[in-house]
Amino acid sequence: MNLFLPELSLAAAAILVILVDLFVQRKSILAGICVAGLAVSAIFTLTMWGGAAQSIFNNNVAVDNFALVFKLLFAGIAILVILASMDYVGKMPRFQGEYFALILLSTLGMMLMAAAADLITIYLAIELTVLPICALVALLKDQKSTEAGLKYVLLSATISAVLLFGMALVFGVTGKTQISEIADAISGLNLANAAANPALTAGIVLIIAGFGFKIATVPFHMWVPDVYEGAPTPITAYLSVASKAAGFAVIIRVFSTAFGSPAWLSANWGVTFAILAAITMTVGNVLAIPQTNVKRMLGYSSIAQAGYIMVGLATIGIAPEAAISGQSSLVFFLVSYALTNLGAFIAVIAISNKVNSDDIKDFSGMIKRAPVLALALTICLISLIGMPPAAGFMAKFYIFSAGASAGLMWLIIIALVNTAISAYYYLRVAKVMWFGEPASTEGVYSSAALRIALVIACFGVLLLGLFPGIIMNVTEAAKTLFALK
């Protein structure tokens, strides 16, 4: 039970937030409870780091370095999102308690997603993640937000059905739900190729579709721009970073454990992810170019980034000998992407709170009105392009070198060309902020909490860009995946 303390402490903090919300007037106390709960959860996680991979609840939940690194990441993301929300929750005074509690519950779900080693547990974890987010997206209660919430509920319900169908097919073929046991059962079938057992192939394809929705890969990306635009901006940030990372965590665990052998099977899904990656990054980048709303633009940009991250998945599938660097570089990319995207969104929150608009043209001349925010946003944009000295460059170099060592030269070339294309729309925002004429001379106010979150994010982006070795060592150590002996 000790091994479940990170999750338990989050659940306790969530309940505490709801209870305290009934009695206190100063709602910032709630944020304090959240941050404390997340910090406690992170500390429990840290104490387990480096131990042997083990499992709890009859092998349903794994406790291994891989899960732990993701739990730390989710806790960190949630802390930054909560700090960044301090300015924003004023827009929904009635729901502050619920807002914070739902974030915690959703984070709890993600932690379970990263740790779940059983198809049923995975499904439950995904639902625990998705349902609070549905409510959070709609919490603004205006037209766009409600529409976004409804869209997210309907689409994720549909995709849950698809995922469940896929899982059922896999269960039907193998008779198991525990992912290590599925792997054994598949090896026992002695299949020669994908056509030998259509039910299994169909099941895997449906599972890819189900998880593809979580990481917002093309063609399961249609919900992204609308939901990102309508949702409260901190939730958009949360969704674009944490939800995506959780999706990748599940994919790595399920595919490299359950479908890791025989070799043709892993090569098949590796190639599938490679093709999806190429399409995803290209579509995301091309569609980001004409956007005029910064949240929509960042939405499409996050689709493109998911494409880059999927290069790591393709590496794991195609080249077993490069799997470790593929996995490590993927996790490193997720960490750097999390910091970068959060930084960008936090700056956007502060600026658009003031100008009351998410349109790029209203960011004009921001460098004169809010130099720190504009500089921070510029650093994050540079990192999203993948230019040194920001974290994004190192992340791309690491993941592309892993991909190239798996022989995916064509994919790397496509990814690099995409990188150059993406510079255009990212730099356009920077251009407006630095060279445009300010609409007024009024400064932009931001709360201390938001500024702390922004400084942490930008500092992290530069630190990872200049000294990436610190985190790369951690992500390499996170290679251990729990498996039944």
Next chain:
Amino acid sequence: MSFPFLSTIIFLPLIGCVVIAFLAGNNEKRIKWLAAIFTALAFMVSLAAFFAFDRSAAIGTFQFQEKALWIAPLSAHYHVGADGLNLPMIVLTAFLGLVCVLISWHEKIRVREYFAWLLLLEASILGVFASLDLLLFFVFWELELVPMWFIISVWGSGRKEYSAMKYVIYTLFGSVFILAGILFYYLTTGSLSMVDVGAAEPLVRFAVPSAAIFFLLFIGFAVKLPVFPLHTWLPDAHTDAPTAGSVMLAGSLIKMGGYGMIRLCVSLFPDAARTYAPLIIVLAVISVIYGAALTLRQNDLKRMIAYSSVSHMGYVLLGIFALGDKSMTGAMIYMVSHGLLTGLLFACAGLTIHNVHERKFENLGGLAKQMPFLAVAFSIAGFGSFGFPSTVGFVAEYTTFIGSYVSGIVNGIQLATILAIAGVILSAVYILWMLQRLFFGPVKEQFNNVKDADRVEKAALYGFIGLIFLCGLFPSILTGVIQGGITPIVKSLGG
């Protein structure tokens, strides 16, 4: 461990950039002085390194090396070192950094930002030249884009934002090729080092053909140099950049392309370089002639000088890919010489345009009376540009052409050299014509009250002129150093 010359040179401007960015108060004078002090210190350290450089050291060794593990999982190092190839470029860049601060002394718009970006630009170019680790090299290579983008976009003129964006997108596309080349090189050799070639185990089961890596790198560097047909960013960026931006661009930044070719393409892939040299020589000749022809047709002062760079960089390409001992030495001298001469041309042009508020040739003329000092400085730079003896331009052109002509490695090089020499005639034509349209002819009344260069600007121009004649009269200052870097490459080519 000896004095860390190179780190000091790179980090002085970087520290200066940070100090200026976070300096309390808005005292413009203090900002300018700080910028001048930091760049002057960097220049002095670079001179000290130049004199401390052991010219008789064993061939192929790097001096002032500093190496520390940077990113363990990628086996990337912070590794800097100097040899005959990069030391002159480092000194040149440090010199131009100082000069750029001086000629920007009257900058009035967003002064703090301007000098911070300028120093960051200098630091990143210095880093490119000093790096001996491919990842470090690339980081500096990309880092340079950010300050240059700001400098052109904010302090430029004309279609500045368009030009800045064009510059960045072009260079990023070039960088894509370089990054791909570096990745494949890393995977094939298992090492990111430029010097310990073949020391590590390959990381992949297959090897990427070296010709492919050679071309990936070459295309990336060709954008920067620039080589026909990848040159179209250059006239826009040079024309619309502020004076200091143009000086830095033309003087030092585009040399990163030439340096990259000789350091990475030729010395790491000598066989591919031999095989494909004839093809590249053709591009070089086209660049020379086409660039010169375009230059003749320009009626904008800065645009004209910009196009002349395209033509002159063709000589560098010719010298490098003639693959001879003397030709490569010549190309290296040419890069230094072009840095000084075109740097001076842009500085003079910038000052003239700033003082006269006019940049079209048809509206200029007779300025020799009103601004005699600039007229003399401009003429020296111009004469140097078409290789007038006693200037460094003569040494550069003479060595390049003789070296290329006698180089026996590439077939048909004699014809290419002769064609390229024809470019010199064209360059004499456009330079003299430019000087004539600018300074001679009837004196125009509306320019009667224009200022000549003032004291600070004169100091900068004197610096240029001094170096132009010093290196022109005593070329052994340069050749003594450069030869030590060229010899190992010639050996690997089997020449």
